[in-house]
Amino acid sequence: MDNKRHVVFVTGMNPKPPPVQHQPLLWRCIAGGAVQAGMTAEELAPLANRFHLAAWNHIYYRKYADINVDRPWVEHMLRGDGERYCAPEPERWTVLRMRLMYTLGDLLPWLARLFGDADILASIADTARYFDNHDGIGARVRAVIKQKLVQLLGQGAEIMLVGHSLGSAVAYDSLWELSRRDGNHWRCPLLLTLGSPLGMFYIQRRLLGHAEHGARRYPDNIGRWINVTATGDVIATDRRLANDFRAMRKLGLLSNIEDVAAGVHSCYGTAEGSNAHRCFGYFFHPLVAGLIVDWLYGREPRVS
Helix, strand or coil: CCCCEEEEEECCCCCCCCHHHHHHHHHHHHHHHHHHCCCCHHHHHHHHHHEEEECCHHHHHCCCCCHHHHHHHHHHHHCCCCHHHCCCCCCHHHHHHHHHHHHHHHHCHHHHHHHCCHHHHHHHHHHHHHHCCHHHHHHHHHHHHHHHHHHHHCCCCEEEEEEECHHHHHHHHHHHHHHHCCCCCCCEEEEEEECCCCCCHHHHCCCCCCCCCHHHHCCCCEEEEEEECCCCCCCCCCCCCCCCCHHHHHCCCCCEEEEECCCCCCCCEECCEECCCCHHHHHHCHHHHHHHHHHHHCCCCCCC
């Protein structure tokens, strides 16, 4: 086991429970997925303290979520009772509608407000607040991520960075800022993105570095990038990032971008039904849990 290896998780949108409650629950999901992949509880126990949250949501939303809203459904999933929540493939129209709404929200906001879905419009507004850096909120969010990374690096850690949903964009921006503005020469050996919207033009044109040219447009500190999208996750409307960021490979900025765009079935749901996008379901999947645990054990994570 390589005790220098750590995992830092950048959470997605919406308020989250206090980290002291949230982190152990997330680790239980990872451990549950790893057991499905063939590991034992005894093998997993020493790894828990090397899984860290880069929790930014309380700064962004100025409040914490009640963990008791999620906990019963997570327990339901961990007991193996979540199979009926395994989300089906979304209808093509649903995906196209999501893309259209984000495009309208980007280019014709008045038209989006006129015809848009209230939940999607709220999501667009939430996302825009980060990218517009309203009252410096985007910079403060990235400061939390970078502080956690620098703290661990100062202890000699090797870090796998994991970003879920909007957290994948925050992680990407933080890596760009570290390498292009902060003069930090640390290299992230493995970036794992889950349910990522980074394939959307709406997101790409707002990333740090988008206005730059050549290699400076991208972070230069990522070794390998794995992107996983669960079946039924409509937030990640474009499941493949290798084509969107292929210039990074051509420029020699990373070794590979690997997309897992099929075969990952998240079995998390609530009284409202299936929710393939939640990070609990991603972490409970044996492939995702296996990638994390393999990294912590010093093995080369493999997607197949």
